Amino acid sequence: MERWPALELASTIRHDGDGGVTDDLATTDGVTRWIQARPDLLAGHVPAGDMAADDELRVEIIELRRAVRALFARAVSPAPPSSADARRLMPADQALAHLNAVAARETVVPQLDWPSDGAPTAHLLSAEDDPKVRLVAALARAAIDFLSGPQREQLRACTAPRCVRYFVKSHGRQEWCKPSCGNRARAARHYRRQRTATDGGQ
Template identity: 30%
Template sequence: MIEMPLPPSPGAAEHVSIDLVNSVVHLPGGRSVDALDTPESTTAWLIDRGLVATGSELQSYCQNRLIGLRNDLQAAFVSAVTGEPLDPRVLDRVNAALVAAPHVSLLRTKAGGGFARSAEHPVTQLVEHAMSVVADDAATLLAGDDVALLAQCGAEPCTRFYLRTHGRRQWCSTRCGDRVRAARAFARKREAAAVRR
């Protein structure tokens, strides 16, 4: 699995939709790190979140579909944060993902007796199941009370989303906040040096 350069943002552990949108991180200097960079890393990301079974192998087609959902959810989150209208086609695609596959785990019997729930689907429906779960989480977030806490990181070039844990928070991580504060301090020092000349 790809090592992400920033810790998960507040709310990503509770909302897999925030986690998906934040699966690409834009860094200073034009660099980006994408947890869904390959079919293998996409599969590992989904396994790590319990959205597909261990041993699953997704193809590039599935990877591209999940990246498409990520892009659509990012647009929906931007709309929720800024109040800008959302392209109806984006909403149609999110709703299509929402109903693409049942996201309820089925009841199964265990080999040694007893019961367990599992999200077993035919291989052709693995990504549909995962997308349905993620889209359901996004719909719950966007239509619920927590949407008022949804924010986008204010540290350029970061575009990650987070849930505000307190009213003044402006960044998705302390690392982004430290970068902004350091840039401001450097700008003040440069300005003071220019005034002294």
């Protein structure tokens, strides 16, 4: 299954399983765990396995996430955004400016590798020494790639009760981010129908 760093960043706000919402990036330890759990997503950008977040990095990543979720809300429009964002969305023009500014913090140049016994591959060579700058810039570029790519057309906000995730629709009939959300949504619909039938019979 394909993974997108921008979608994983947006998904650090999630349903906690008990009817509330949790933020995986609420503490510096949480940010450190999130970074270190994704060395494959950030490979070539930062030594993710060795990085420990400080509060400045935590705030930068959270602000970038706010911008990404605001642009995700724009992408799914006219459908409603995630319920976690509905009352506190960053304006789309501000989110766009913030995303581009963060991406521009790192100067990178494309480099071509072409071994004599293999296929050519491209990677970005950074002129930035600070790994924390490289990290947030890499996440911003990943969001730009995501939002300018074909997967944007399949981006949806999960409409299951209490879910706050965005997801990429993988087949034509998919309505929710995961099966448990589908089960919850169907149970809620069934409850509403039963209640309507009971109220109507009184």
